[in-house]
Structures are given as C-alpha cells and as structure tokens.
Amino acid sequence: MANCMVFHTQIASIMEVLANAAVADICKLVDDDYAVFRLEMTQSQKENRALRRKLQLLELKVARERVLASRPSSVKILDRHRGMARGEGHLTGGHRSFVKPARHNTWRDDQPNTVDEGSGTSTQHVIVIESVDAEDAGPGVKLERSEGEDPGQSTDIQTGAAGVLPVATEDPTTTTPPRTRRSFTEVSGTPNAVLKSDTETLTVAHRGSDNRSDAERLGSLGCPPAPSSEDLPVFHQSLKTVNSCGNTDGDTLDTGGDDPSCFYATEMDPGNISVGLETQTDLSRGDWNRYSSSVYSEGCLDKKGEVIAVDKVTVKVEGDTPLTWNADETHLGEGHSQDFLDYRDSLETNPNVSSHSPLHTLRDCAPVSTSKGPYDSRSRVLFDQVLNSNDRARAQAQGGGATSGNSKEKRFLCMFCNKGFSCLQKVEIHQRVHTGVKPFSCTQCDMRFAEAGSLKRHQRVHTGEKPYSCPQCHMRFTQAGSLKRHLKVHVGERLFA
DNA sequence: CTGGGGACGGGGCCC
C-alpha cells in the first residue's frame, strides 16, 4: 500500500515536471514567434516609411520638372491675399472687404452688416514649396517638415536656398519674385504654428491641442466669441488685424438697419476642409490644373449678429505642381489613411480630374479636425461624399454623362466629380458640395448654407413667415414645395402607396 | 404628414 502511494506520488511529480516543460516549450515558441513577428512588422513599417518618403521626393521632383518645363522661373506663383474675383467680397490690402452684390437679396439694406477682421485660431498652416532655379532641381531638395507635434513650429517645406521667407508678401509691386514659390495650406496636427513673413505673421493654433475654449481664445484676442465659433477655427491673415475686432472703416459694411438676419461670409466647414476652390485656367477645357486655394476662416460674430468678422487668406497655387502629401503625417488612423490613398488613386486615374486637385490638400485637412461641432461631425461624411462623387464622375464619363454629352453647354466641370455646369458660378456653388464651404451664415442661429437661396429660405424659420397657404385649409407653409406636397393630401394623392 | 435643408436647373437681368 505504501509502495503504491509512493508510486502514485512519483508519477504525479513526473507528470507535473512534464507539464511544466511542455508549457515552457510552448511559451518559448510563442515568444520566439512573437519576436519574429514584431521584427517583421518593424521592418515592414520601415519599408513603408522609406517608400513614402521616396514617393514624396518623386512628387517633388516631378513638380519641379513640370514647373521648369512649363514656364520661366520668374513667373509669380504665389499670390496670397488675393481678392475674390466674384462679388462675394474681396481683399483690400490684406483686409477682407465685402461688397454687397447689386442683387444680392441676402444682404438686406436694413441690415447692419459689419465685416470686421476676426480673430482666433486655425488648424491650418501653410506649406511652402519654394522652387528655385533649375540647378536646384534634383537631389538637392531640402525638406523641412515638422514630423512631430512641436508647438509653435512652422512647417514649411522649402527647397532650394534656406532662409527665404516662406510666405510671399502681399505687396502688389513685387509681382515677380525671384524665385518660383508655391504655397498651399494644410491642416496638420501641429498644435501651434506661427507663419512669419515679411509682412505678416499668422498665428495658427491647433484646436485639438488647445485646451482653452474658443471663447477664451477669442476673448484673449479681444474678440467676442461667435455663436458658431466653437466649431470653426479662425484664421488671421495679418497681424495688423489680429486684434481689430472692432470695426474698421475699410471693412465695415453698415447699412444702418436693425435686422441683422443674415450676412454673407466666406467661411468653410472647418471640420471638413480648409480650402475653397475658385478659379481654373481654361474653363472650356475643364482644365483645373491651376487653381486657387482659399483658406476660409471665420471671424467674430457676436451673439446678436451685429458684428460679423470674416477673415480670409487666399493661398493661390499656380502651375502644374501637385501638392505634396505626406501620408506619414496625416493624423489619421490607418483606415483613414488608406481611404485617402484610395481616393488619391482614383483621382489620378481620372484623366479629367486634375491630380493637383485641392483634394490633396483636402485629404490632409479634413480628417484632422478635432473640433466637436456639427460640421466636424460631417467631415467623414463629406469625405465619403467626395469619394462617391468621384465614382459617379467616372460613371458619368463612361456612360455619357455631362462631360461627354453636352460639353458645349456644360463646359464648366466640377474638379471633384467632373459634373458639368453651364456657368462658372454654378460649378463654384456645386463644388461647395464637395468642399463643405458654406458662405452664407444665419446670424440668428448657427446654420450655414452653401447657397444664398437656402439661407433666405431658412430665414423664414426665424421670422415665422409662411407665404404659402393652402387654399383648401388653413395650413401655411414656409416653402412652396411643402405647399405643393400638402395639396396632394386634399386631392387624395398619397405619397406612399 | 410636416418641417426643413441639400442640390440643381431655369430664367431674368445686367454688362
């Protein structure tokens, strides 16, 4: 009996030893595999980074070659603070002025529309590619780019001689700077970036990193917070105007009324995008290779809507150079990055959509907004919209869409989806679908609209005006379509079977 | 079924 017990004990101990050994072996195997796996992952990541850098350099190189091939080096590339050609306001000496269009109903004569320089922050900073003479093209490319989240660091990409100020002056007399210069905007995660130039300093703060509220930021700049400023970064184009929240003579449009029900502002959906699209070179050919990227911003708007400050910085990019894009530095998850890569591919496979589309900028800008406002919540939607619209564009191109059929009448093509429009303004309005630019803002609420008519229609919500009344009942409606739809109730038509 | 916004085409006016 005792021997039996000893035997069992020995067996148990042996089994325990064996089990421990097996576990140890398994653990060792797992550890080894994990180490190998991590090593492979690290190597893959390194390769990815190297390939991206290579791609970046190639893009730069191609850009430089295109520039050199397309025009003499003395051509002015950068024209910041460009005034708007349309009747939507223009810049005068770095200040944004608004001129009421002659028949612009959204600006009522009795409205004290005050346009003032805003103040605040923005998530944007300017990347300048300075393309110097031919001898600089090639391996001598100097890439200066903030890789990290270094506050206050300006992120300029400069090629050629260092020390050149990254932002062109707005001095109209210096129309032909000695160097070819490219400037475009990008939103990055840089918490604070200060752009300096001969004439101005752009204080750019990253919303997501700024713990202060917008009201605090605005307040610190002497500007009351805008009702919608919570969602909107504010971009200052000039130091001269940073603290000029009060009215300035040149920028004030005071029509003397007391109904600031609406105003016209050039703003954009900050959560989506930071550029607006304005021009194209050869509209008849749908050639959008040269375009302007306008950095819209919002200034101050007090609660009463009496003081509206709008600021705008226009960064004009001319020439054929594609915007550089660094996937490494988009502050995105991998999924987003992949989406953008896919879209980039789709863009570039679309022969009618310029590869220099501001969507390259958009790709950088849209997903990095950290604001929490309603517009921000739509950023992803808008991006998907752009993606889808591009697919639609291809479908149109293949299936005899607007671009192939009546190209004579609809010769203005959307640079995002290729849809054709009869005139430039139509396509500009349409492109707001893609860019998220909503220049028309209601002063009585935070609503923004891409079209003036929509704002006007919206105003009836506040005024209570219901001009459309049913002749068969007492129902009244704010929209004609609503009345028309309602009339079907009386005639027995049902919307749904 | 209504309220309200997005999008777009048509048409008038002006240059």
Add this chain to the structure above:
DNA sequence: GGGGCCCCGTCCCCA
C-alpha cells in the same frame, strides 16, 4: 448675342 450673376422653383431626402 453671349456670358456672368442672381433669384426662384423644384425635387429629394431626412427627422
């Protein structure tokens, strides 16, 4: 006459 600008109407969609 053509093009640009602007307004309006309409359809569609969603809440």
